[in-house]
Amino acid sequence: MNAWIGTLIALCALALSAATAYVQHRARKRETLGADVTAYFHRTSDFARIKLFDGTVRQAGYHLVIWNHGPAPAERVHLAVADVEGAAVELADCPPDEFPLQRLDKGARYPVPWIPVSDTHRGARRFTVHLRWQDGNGTQERLLPMRRGQTNV
Structure with a gap:
């Protein structure tokens, strides 16, 4: 059970990191186009x-x-x-x-x-x-x- 919770937390952290990277990429792209x-x-x-x-x-x-x-x-x-x-x-x-x-x-x-x-x-x-x-x-x-x-x- 602890392994599943650890895996779920790791996946949530990965998803949050990916979402943050995407938002930052879009913001930089928007700045360069403006x-x-x-x-x-x-x-x-x-x-x-x-x-x-x-x-x-x-x-x-x-x-x-x-x-x-x-x-x-x-x-x-x-x-x-x-x-x-x-x-x-x-x-x-x-x-x-x-x-x-x-x-x-x-x-x-x-x-x-x-x-x-x-x-x-x-x-x-x-x-x-x-x-x-x-x-x-x-x-x-x-x-x-x-x-x-x-x-x-």
Whole structure:
């Protein structure tokens, strides 16, 4: 009888070890297939002169940078920016066909000059950035509260 109990305990331990190894393998695989896309404001040391599509030249003190710091590429990266009330913020140097980005490789950064079209958004500091992308794990989303620092305007 003691031999049967010992065998049963050993089989349970083996099953638990196998299950743990499988879960760890799946977690590592999921990590290697995933992109980690985020966004941040980058303050330019001098105002960047941006020539818009209509030919006018504007100055940008910030860039909204999209950054993939995950181990895998991100595909079909969508960007949407909203103010604190949830209204969409349109950026002057970002035409409607710019997003989705087809691919953002590991470590890649994609700067978008921060030039809001609406005058009501030019002095605002708080925004929400909504990012959506596809990676080896499927569709991912991130909602980021953002705060822009003071400029020399």
